[in-house]
Amino acid sequence: MAGRLVVAGGGQAAFALVAKLRALKDERPITIVAGEASFPYQRPPLSKKYLLREMDLERLLYRPAAWYGEHDIDIRLSTTVTAIDRAARTVSLSDGSILDYETLAIATGSTPRRLPDAVGGNLEGVYVVRDFIDADKLADEMKPGRRALIIGGGYIGLEAAAVARNLGLDVTVIEMADRILQRVASAATSSIVREIHTTRGVDIREGAGLVRLVGIDGRVTAAELTDGTTLPVDLVIVGIGVVANDTIAHDAGLAVANGILVDEFGRTEDPAIHAMGDCAVLPFKGLNIRLESVQNAVDQAEAVAALLAGGSAPYEPKPWFWSDQYDVKLQIAGFGLGHDETIVRAGQREGSVSVWYFRQGKFIAVDAINDAKAYVTGKKLLDLGVTPERAALEDPATDLKTLLQ
Structure with a gap:
């Protein structure tokens, strides 16, 4: 043994x-x-x-x-x-x-990265979600009509924003970068996800960072932003990586x-x-x-x-991810880092869309928004190492299954 x-x-x-x-x-x-x-x-x-x-x-x-x-x-x-x-x-x-x-x-x-104490990270009402204890404390705060500030426009922050809106909170998301999801997704995907949130009443402020959180008696009450505005807040969720x-x-x-x-x-x-x-x-x-x-x-x-256990095979990553926001499922196959071109393709169902990533002409990833067929097809193409024909992919009449033939 x-x-x-x-x-x-x-x-x-x-x-x-x-x-x-x-x-x-x-x-x-x-x-x-x-x-x-x-x-x-x-x-x-x-x-x-x-x-x-x-x-x-x-x-x-x-x-x-x-x-x-x-x-x-x-x-x-x-x-x-x-x-x-x-x-x-x-x-x-x-x-x-x-x-x-x-x-x-x-x-x-x-x-999760936490806010420094110097900018108010130690105030009551400021949360990260790493374990069930964090989630339990945050759940007690999620009450309709309260004002939630989400710091960070990545997937974690946006998922938290979706939950808060579903529970009836007023939600503002601030993202220091030029757009949400800038580190992990294309501009096209960012635009689609932004609209998903704004149509549901989320206030998304891109290019806006935090100067500091303000508190009264140790409890967060407001946030001063780099755009010069001050927001009244009841709780803060930190999603900065x-x-x-x-x-x-x-x-x-x-x-x-x-x-x-x-x-x-x-x-x-x-x-x-x-x-x-x-x-x-x-x-x-x-x-x-x-x-x-x-x-x-x-x-x-x-x-x-x-x-x-005695094997000899190396690990060959085949990345895939997902994110659930409201009634929207975002499924991602591949790794879009370094892409230089994208193709946006409407799905067959209302509200479904996919974004296909290319680097130097080679297919490297797909983001599928409520479009399981695009996700499954893209994942299989990646597994096979196949780049689909551009004209066929761009044609909305193309049955995606034919790309695998």
Whole structure:
């Protein structure tokens, strides 16, 4: 039997790794060191169905508590790995104990960026949503007629804006960049998503940053913006990106760059240590990137599990993402970074549309808004490495299925 696998982290990637290992009949001892008090659970619903009280924590769990014992997995809740001794192959834990390992998997995820205290980030009524405790506190604030300010026009901020509007709050989104979704989507997609929100009453202010939050008796009451305006607010949701949790790797002398650098097998510089999920920087088409998605966390972790169980296949990312806002489903296949052209194509159903991304004439990604057929077709084309004929794609009469022939 192989020696102990220690997994630092208790999120999606950590669970996917150990579940796949056991599915592959790998019987090595496993210890998960999970920082939260809860058994591993889904995070995407926290800013959607859980916040809307349509799901409870028990429904978010990947598996019930008994599953871990049944599969001989030691899980230590409310505990973190604080240090790695690579020479001794041990990890120190926050409870003072030390664990030996043959293999260490770092799946510590990422942490939302918070506003500095100097601009009011420590005021009551200012939130980020990283775990169910954050979501519980925020849900208590979401009452009709209250004024919510969302700082950041990325997917997390826009999903929060959609939930707040659905609950009857007055919502303003501020985005310091020239447009919402500028870091992750095309101008065409930004325009489509902007209209989805503005038609539902969200005030979106692009090119507007925060100067500071103002409070009375420690509670946020207003926001001063870089455009010179002051907004009265009752609560603030901060969605300004995340920072990879790579401190323990950095302190152990491993290479990091807002994430832990790994190869195509998920290995760090130390062959006994792997990293996966949001905390890992991996190779993809000549780039070193972090893929912040459930899909990547699962697929990369399962690829590492297969390797540990005796396989030899590298991880080949096939990115896909999704975002639910109101009754709109945005599905994304591929990775549009560096695109130099887009084609916007109307779908067959009212309100459906897709944006197709190209770089130097090659098809690299698709954003499908309420258009499952465009998403499925685009994903298959990407899997096949096929660039569709431009004329056919631009013709609204073209059946997308024919692009696969």
